[in-house]
Amino acid sequence: MQKSNPISEQLIAxxxxxxxxCSRYLAYINKLKRSQCVGCRSKHExxxxxxxxxxxxxxxxxxxxxxxxxxGEYPCKQINRMDDRYRKNYMMSVKSNLDCIKKRGIxxxxxxxxxxxxxxxxxxxxxxxxxxxxxxxxxxxLVEIHxxxx
Ligand SMILES: [Zn+2]
Numbered sequence: 001m002q003k004s005n006p007i008s009e010q011l012i013a014x015x016x017x018x019x020x021x022c023s024r025y026l027a028y029i030n031k032l033k034r035s036q037c038v039g040c041r042s043k044h045e046x047x048x049x050x051x052x053x054x055x056x057x058x059x060x061x062x063x064x065x066x067x068x069x070x071x072g073e074y075p076c077k078q079i080n081r082m083d084d085r086y087r088k089n090y091m092m093s094v095k096s097n098l099d100c101i102k103k104r105g106i107x108x109x110x111x112x113x114x115x116x117x118x119x120x121x122x123x124x125x126x127x128x129x130x131x132x133x134x135x136x137x138x139x140x141x142l143v144e145i146h147x148x149x150x
Contacts, residue, residue, distance in 0.1 A: 009110065011025075013047065014058050015079060019041070024037040026127050056076060058071065
């Protein structure tokens with residue numbers, strides 16, 4: 001049975017992070033840990049990693065209504081640092097994500113994210129941080145995620 005894509009536009013943070021594959025968000029929706037994280041945009045808070053130091057558009061926009069690429073300061077020091085960290089630790093680039101959103105649109109991006117990060121066994125999303133499916137309790141190898149073709 002084909003599951004519908006659980007990733008909504010609201011779950012794509014201004015920095016290009018897909019909150020739907022964040023372990024804190026997945027813990028929250030799977031009610032496994034005492035995580036209260038509903039995703040960066042839904043929290044209507046400043047991003048903990050970037051926007052505390054942001055001097056650009058997401059500093060002035062209360063709801064983080066825009067993507068970082070819409071900012072005159074993009075790519076700033078903060079997003080470069082986050083991008084380095086995610087590329088190194090999780091083989092994911094928020095700047096590539098933003099690039100995809102800018103060039104091909106949010107719908108296409110969301111579609112590809114779902115194909116890339118769904119569990120091959122059950123179709124639920126896996127965490128980018130530990131590559132774990134909360135339903136099956138299995139861990140997908142990084143290389144499997146990045147060798148997916150679609
Ligand atoms: Zn699974």
